[in-house]
Amino acid sequence: ISASAPAVASATPGALGRVLLFSASNFGDDDSDGLLEDLNGICDEQVDMLLCGGSEEEYDDNETPILRDSVLIYFQTEKELELSIQSYRIEYEKDKNDHNNDNDNDDDDDFCTRYLSAIVAQHVEGYEMAAPIQTLDTYSKRKISEKTSSMVPSKHVELDGGYISYPTSSTATPYWDSSSLLVFDNLVGQDLRKRLLDVVIGEDSDHYDARNGPNPARWVRGGLLDVPDDSDDPPLFEPEENENTAIETNADTDTGEGGGWGLTDDGLQEICFGHHNAVVEMECILLNLFPDFVVSRLPETVLGCSVTPMTANAPTAGDKFGYHIDADPNITPSSPWTDVYGRYPNRAAGKPRFMSCLVYLNDEWDGDKWGAPTRFVDVPTDDDLMTYDVTARPGRVVIMDQDVGHTVVAPTAAAGKRPRYSLVWKLILHPRTIGQDMKYLAGGRGSPWPEIEYFGSAAQNQ
Numbered sequence: 001i002s003a004s005a006p007a008v009a010s011a012t013p014g015a016l017g018r019v020l021l022f023s024a025s026n027f028g029d030d031d032s033d034g035l036l037e038d039l040n041g042i043c044d045e046q047v048d049m050l051l052c053g054g055s056e057e058e059y060d061d062n063e064t065p066i067l068r069d070s071v072l073i074y075f076q077t078e079k080e081l082e083l084s085i086q087s088y089r090i091e092y093e094k095d096k097n098d099h100n101n102d103n104d105n106d107d108d109d110d111f112c113t114r115y116l117s118a119i120v121a122q123h124v125e126g127y128e129m130a131a132p133i134q135t136l137d138t139y140s141k142r143k144i145s146e147k148t149s150s151m152v153p154s155k156h157v158e159l160d161g162g163y164i165s166y167p168t169s170s171t172a173t174p175y176w177d178s179s180s181l182l183v184f185d186n187l188v189g190q191d192l193r194k195r196l197l198d199v200v201i202g203e204d205s206d207h208y209d210a211r212n213g214p215n216p217a218r219w220v221r222g223g224l225l226d227v228p229d230d231s232d233d234p235p236l237f238e239p240e241e242n243e244n245t246a247i248e249t250n251a252d253t254d255t256g257e258g259g260g261w262g263l264t265d266d267g268l269q270e271i272c273f274g275h276h277n278a279v280v281e282m283e284c285i286l287l288n289l290f291p292d293f294v295v296s297r298l299p300e301t302v303l304g305c306s307v308t309p310m311t312a313n314a315p316t317a318g319d320k321f322g323y324h325i326d327a328d329p330n331i332t333p334s335s336p337w338t339d340v341y342g343r344y345p346n347r348a349a350g351k352p353r354f355m356s357c358l359v360y361l362n363d364e365w366d367g368d369k370w371g372a373p374t375r376f377v378d379v380p381t382d383d384d385l386m387t388y389d390v391t392a393r394p395g396r397v398v399i400m401d402q403d404v405g406h407t408v409v410a411p412t413a414a415a416g417k418r419p420r421y422s423l424v425w426k427l428i429l430h431p432r433t434i435g436q437d438m439k440y441l442a443g444g445r446g447s448p449w450p451e452i453e454y455f456g457s458a459a460q461n462q
Contacts, residue, residue, distance in 0.1 A: 007116035012124050013431045014351045016342045018071040019116045027077040036075040043073045048334040069167075070342040074119055088115050120340060127301045127336050130294055130352075130430045134283040151289055152447045153399075155183035159378045159388060160404050161458035164345045177347060178458040179404035180441065181376060183390055184397040187285060188359055193395040195278035197361040199271055200263075200312045200423050205363060213417035214314045219261040260321060260408070261314040261419060271423075272310045279310075283425075286357060290429055292436075292443050298354075298426035302337045303327060309426050314419035315372055319410040323377050326356045326402035326426055346403045350435040352428045354402035360392045361421040367391035370415035374398060377405040378456030386456040392420055402426065 006017030024036055050066040076084065092111050124130055161178035188196075197205045202218045263271070271279070287295050297309035307327075315321070329352065330343050344351045358374065367373065373389040389409070390398055400406065411420055431438060442449050454461075 007113055007120050008434060009114070009117035009121055010434070011121045012117070012130075012340070013434045013436065015120050015124070015340050016069055016071075017117065017120060018069060018342075019119055020071050020073045021081075021116065021119065022073070022075045023078050023081045024075050025078050036077070040073055040075055044334055044339065047071055047073065070338045070340075072120060072123060072339040074123070085115065088118060123336065123340055127299060129296070129299050129301060129337060129340065130428075131296050131299070132287070133295050133297055133425075133427070134280055134287055150184070150186040152184075152449055153182040154185045154450065155181070155390075155453065156450050157181040157183075157376075157388060157453045157455055158458040159376060159455040160380065161456075161461050162380055164348075166345050166348050176461055177345065177439075178454075178461075179346075179401040180399075180439075181388070181390070181401075181404065182399040182441070184399070185393070185395075187289070187397045188282070188395045190395060192278060192281055193359070193361060194363070195276075196282065196359060196423055197363070197421060199276045199278055200361060200421055202267060202270070210362065210364075210418045210421075211416055213316060214261045214419050218264060218267045219314055220264055221261060260319045261316060263312055268308055268311065271312065272308050282359070286425070286427070290441065290443065292432065292440075293353075293429035293438075294432060296428050296430060298327065298428055299337070301335050302332055302428075304333075304335075307426075311424050311426075313408055313422045313424065315408045315410050316417060316419045317411045317413050317415050319408075321408050321410065323405045323407045325405055327354050328403040329354055330403070346401055347439050349438055350431050350433075351438060352430045353438045355427050355429055356400055356402050357425040357427060358398040358400070359423050360394060360396045360398075361423060362392075362394055362418075365392050365394055365420060367393060370411050370418065370420070371409060372411040372415070372420035373409050375407050375409050376400070377407070378458075379405055380457035388455050392422075 007019050008015050008017035024039075027036065047067060047070065051070065089111065092114060158178040158180060161176065163174040164177045165172045165174045194205055201208055201215065203215075208215075262268075283295075298307070299309075328346060329341070330345050332338055332343060341352060346354050365372075368391075373391050376388045376390070378386045378388070390396075408420075411418065429438070
């Protein structure tokens with residue numbers, strides 16, 4: 001089955017629409033033994049090699065790729081394919097008649113495009129790649145609409161800029177791109193902040209004294225892995241350590257004493273997949289904040305099960321950390337996600353945008369005295385590496401592109417054993433329309449956003 005147009009439907013904007021459909025003979029009526037699924041995995045590995053320059057021996061030679069983009073390989077038994085086409089043909093003809101479309105020109109080609117698009121949509125739905133984080137009910141809409149001004153950030157920073165060529169071809173015109181950093185000081189009220197803190201610490205914060213440090217029954221040293229399965233990736237870079245620069249590492253590469261505090265496995269699973277009204281309310285706020293997009297959590301299929309869609313941080317004085325990025329759609333591993341969406345620069349038009357949302361949760365935090373900002377690094381400034389600090393404040397929200405380098409900075413000794421708590425959502429903003437502008441986030445609101453602060457390499461371009 002072939003079609004002249006990419007198999008992209010309105011239900012899956014951002015998909016490549018490249019499908020290779022196989023009818024497998026001698027497999028009976030279904031794939032009860034999972035052989036076709038195994039074959040699918042083998043083919044996916046071969047496709048990745050072709051994308052990287054050829055044979056397995058040439059995998060790291062950076063030669064001209066044989067394939068220009070990923071492709072969704074889809075196997076069905078002969079019987080499954082026959083029944084699937086028959087069923088979809090009936091739906092197709094009914095839809096055509098309902099719309100009084102009697103034009104038979106390229107009818108077969110149109111049918112094939114729509115059929116393959118349906119396969120892509122089925123793949124996206126099956127792996128929950130674009131499942132909205134929540135549905136806004138009437139109560140949530142009313143409650144959030146009362147705080148429209150809170151949807152305006154107090155800071156909008158652009159950093160980590162450079163020229164991008166996409167799509168990757170000799171005819172592509174490079175364009176300027178930079179990462180975004182948004183700071184909101186009125187998005188989360190004190191009641192919601194407290195309830196989110198209760199979720200993170202697993203108890204009523206009114207009965208908890210932060211001066212005693214994290215509860216060892218819920219937090220463990222080195223508990224935050226937060227890296228893809230079997231990841232051998234090196235750190236973002238190795239800056240020189242000094243008394244003014246704390247370096248964040250994941251737990252498996254921690255150079256500090258015992259590593260940073262991370263939730264236990266049970267605690268992490270509970271905040272990610274348990275039902276919490278405070279989490280639901282925060283996710284409704286995020287939906288309302290970005291109405292032009294379908295907001296979803298980072299699905300497991302992107303980076304594997306070891307990278308959860310939510311996480312929590314509890315840095316304490318003396319911890320050391322290293323710069324990292326949360327994710328980058330341009331370097332995702334081979335997976336059902338890349339089969340559909342490929343690899344592409346974050347913020348590319350019409351492609352899902354990877355962003356993270358961080359909420360500072362402490363009842364009290366004196367940023368001037370106790371420190372522990374979130375530090376962002378402008379990598380393109382090279383030897384004159386420039387960093388931008390966002391001060392931690394109770395209830396402050398930071399929304400950032402996941403491909404920008406950043407780190408926790410440990411609290412100062414003046415904080416004592418106090419941890420600086422935060423809760424993080426890893427999000428994907430999906431386009432609602434094909435080719436949608438993914439850079440613009442303001443959503444046409446009446447209240448103007450603040451003037452953009454261009455930092456580091458982004459400022460140099462200005």
